[in-house]
Amino acid sequence: MLDALRSRLFCQGFRTGKFPPAAPSLPDGFRGRPILSGGACPATCARCMETCPTGAIVMTEGKRPSLDTGKCLFCGKCAQICPEKAVSFSATEYRLGGFTREELIAVPEESYLPAIQKDEAIRKIAGRSLKIRQISAGGCAACELDFNVLNTLAWDMGRFGIQAVASPRHADAVLITGPVTHNMQLALQKCYDAMPHPCWVIACGSCAVSGGLYADAPTTARLPEGMHVDLFVPGCPPHPATLLEALLRFMGRTPEAQA
Amino acid sequence: MNLFSVIKNQTSIRRADLPRLSVEEFRQAVLDKVQSGSTRVMDFFAEGRTLYAVLGDANAHAFLLTSCEINQEYPSLTADAPAFHWFERELWEQNHIRPVGHPFLKPIRFSEGVPGVTNYFTPAGDNLHEVAVGPIHAGVIEPGHFRFQCLGETVLNLEIELGYQHRGIAAMLAGGPDRKTEFLIETAAGDTSAAAMTAYSMIAEALGMAPLPTAGALRLRRVAMELERIANHVGDLGALAGDVAFLPTASFCGRIRGEYLNMTASLCGNRFGRNLIRPGDRSGAVLDAKQAQKLIDWIARIKPELDNALTLLFDAPSALDRLENTGVVSTETARLLGGVGVAGRASALVLDARNDFPFATYRKIPRIEVGSGDVMARALVRRSELEESHKLLLEDLRAVENMTENVPDAPLKSPQPDSIAIGCVEAWRGELFHAALTDGQGKFSTYRIVDPSFHNWYLLSMALRGEEISNFPICNKSFNLSYCGHDL
Numbered sequence A: 001m002l003d004a005l006r007s008r009l010f011c012q013g014f015r016t017g018k019f020p021p022a023a024p025s026l027p028d029g030f031r032g033r034p035i036l037s038g039g040a041c042p043a044t045c046a047r048c049m050e051t052c053p054t055g056a057i058v059m060t061e062g063k064r065p066s067l068d069t070g071k072c073l074f075c076g077k078c079a080q081i082c083p084e085k086a087v088s089f090s091a092t093e094y095r096l097g098g099f100t101r102e103e104l105i106a107v108p109e110e111s112y113l114p115a116i117q118k119d120e121a122i123r124k125i126a127g128r129s130l131k132i133r134q135i136s137a138g139g140c141a142a143c144e145l146d147f148n149v150l151n152t153l154a155w156d157m158g159r160f161g162i163q164a165v166a167s168p169r170h171a172d173a174v175l176i177t178g179p180v181t182h183n184m185q186l187a188l189q190k191c192y193d194a195m196p197h198p199c200w201v202i203a204c205g206s207c208a209v210s211g212g213l214y215a216d217a218p219t220t221a222r223l224p225e226g227m228h229v230d231l232f233v234p235g236c237p238p239h240p241a242t243l244l245e246a247l248l249r250f251m252g253r254t255p256e257a258q259a
Numbered sequence B: 001m002n003l004f005s006v007i008k009n010q011t012s013i014r015r016a017d018l019p020r021l022s023v024e025e026f027r028q029a030v031l032d033k034v035q036s037g038s039t040r041v042m043d044f045f046a047e048g049r050t051l052y053a054v055l056g057d058a059n060a061h062a063f064l065l066t067s068c069e070i071n072q073e074y075p076s077l078t079a080d081a082p083a084f085h086w087f088e089r090e091l092w093e094q095n096h097i098r099p100v101g102h103p104f105l106k107p108i109r110f111s112e113g114v115p116g117v118t119n120y121f122t123p124a125g126d127n128l129h130e131v132a133v134g135p136i137h138a139g140v141i142e143p144g145h146f147r148f149q150c151l152g153e154t155v156l157n158l159e160i161e162l163g164y165q166h167r168g169i170a171a172m173l174a175g176g177p178d179r180k181t182e183f184l185i186e187t188a189a190g191d192t193s194a195a196a197m198t199a200y201s202m203i204a205e206a207l208g209m210a211p212l213p214t215a216g217a218l219r220l221r222r223v224a225m226e227l228e229r230i231a232n233h234v235g236d237l238g239a240l241a242g243d244v245a246f247l248p249t250a251s252f253c254g255r256i257r258g259e260y261l262n263m264t265a266s267l268c269g270n271r272f273g274r275n276l277i278r279p280g281d282r283s284g285a286v287l288d289a290k291q292a293q294k295l296i297d298w299i300a301r302i303k304p305e306l307d308n309a310l311t312l313l314f315d316a317p318s319a320l321d322r323l324e325n326t327g328v329v330s331t332e333t334a335r336l337l338g339g340v341g342v343a344g345r346a347s348a349l350v351l352d353a354r355n356d357f358p359f360a361t362y363r364k365i366p367r368i369e370v371g372s373g374d375v376m377a378r379a380l381v382r383r384s385e386l387e388e389s390h391k392l393l394l395e396d397l398r399a400v401e402n403m404t405e406n407v408p409d410a411p412l413k414s415p416q417p418d419s420i421a422i423g424c425v426e427a428w429r430g431e432l433f434h435a436a437l438t439d440g441q442g443k444f445s446t447y448r449i450v451d452p453s454f455h456n457w458y459l460l461s462m463a464l465r466g467e468e469i470s471n472f473p474i475c476n477k478s479f480n481l482s483y484c485g486h487d488l
């Protein structure tokens, strides 16, 4: 007991990050929100589209690339390969979560502001407490590992009233990772059915948002009928800061939402 | 006549040069080797109606390959060499080949049908009861279904049904390589990306898809793999502490694990080392002298904190009492079932792919003198591997002068046709085995991934026999096996 106290006082110290409200510390080489140049690409070039493992890039009218962050693995290959430097990734914009699938599609934009939670009911019910039942449904485990990290003292999501719970009966939201395999679909459905309503669905990671790498796999079943997603969090896996920010914004706990 | 082709790690062989034995010869040759204890089963699979066996000979630092043609069935090997039991179940499920005489033939990942809905091993008698848990578990963890057959508090048997995470990766890899291949490999088990990409890179190099890596690229692989090992071992020891309610170490390690993930991220932008390792000299990392120095300083800051957190745990008799003599797997059981990696070494098996099938820049990794096969041994193996990994890591970082410079993707050549290539690494859980078979057009006709968990899941079952059901969480944590790496 004394040893534990001594450790805490003299060696380990207080280590909970200052994020938020301070900016999170992101790694060198972090790839966040894609930045697309507004100009048209050469008529014959399609190198980014040919390289992208998940088909996240499409050419819109006038041959301008748009990038679906819901499919993106953030590997950065497109940015590397593009001779025109039409695609790059922000090293600081980690706020990637969106409430609709459309918000996730990056197009050439002047500036980017993530959506604000406008739904009064969500802010009222979930604003101070969000209990989450996480379900792994065919992912690679990295998404759930970095959700779990929010539980460590470095991120301490409990400060904001966010908690992972065991029973779906105690949950306000189900956080899905993975593309939802056929073999997990029934379990996911049963879990969702056991949750008291209103409750929300969070798709965490490109697998859960769009199927990701596994979108076309015959083993992929996607979401059971009747479940629609309320919060999409892109990334493979999403950085803990991206996920935490998205959860807080969903709850309406950002200064903009409270203003 | 040669019964086996002998090949080294990271090399390939023409299919035509592989021995084709009769079923009887094949069976006898493979059993002789495995039963003599001189080799272990690395892989056992079929393509079409050809059976392939790959055995690992640690003394010769080589793999023994052989094959035979069969029809719909062949006499099972499991009764004579139990290490084949899971492979034969896979074979039956994936290839519809029947190993006649297999003692308990059933699917392992339910690629057809519904997982969990199957016959279970059920003892009969009064006062027995059954506890079913999962696929969804209490914590934030992957899905699997566990059936405990109990007499009072005592577990007579635990049966583990997996397959919920089955994504069909093997089927998606066949026909490649294509633009998805490297990403599929990296996400086969998302906590083992660096090791998996190293294995794949070795195969790509063996098949002439990429030039052999430079010393710098090799060193980067070792850096990435050892960072991966450290992060996971730290996380596991913290989780074990948490499971016996020793919270200081649990919370300190949770944070410290993140530091090592962030070190990986500082190289490539991703905490799990995605895009970090690529075949040949390609790489998604910048590791120059400045970056290396930054990591060296970072480790110098964190390592004392890690030591402090672990000393707390390993100096607390009340915590250790829960780990000692819990979930014992005897050496004999581990050997017969083909246990590998951390769990294998904890049961006194002498194996480590870094020594047995040298790759990257690994030289002799010292043997760990723990062998009691209990949760404590699995914890101690991790603790001593942490020391070794830090040594290797610092050695590499200090040697960095000007290593790799974010080399953009040079297109890979198409693989050498009609060949078989092997890449085997010691991932943090244990040996991770990859093999690629190419067709006449230079496409992968089969790409095999054998995760260490594939060998070890049944050891967890054995660890639970005779235990209290309440010891399941720490037993499970002490193995910390991959569900997705198994289910693929």
Ligand code: SF4
Pocket: A138, A139, A140, A141, A142, A143, A177, A178, A179, A204, A205, A206, A207, A208, A212, A235, A236, A237, A238, B187, B190
């Ligand atoms: S999105 Fe990426 S990290 Fe998350 S489960 Fe899928 S493959 Fe893994």
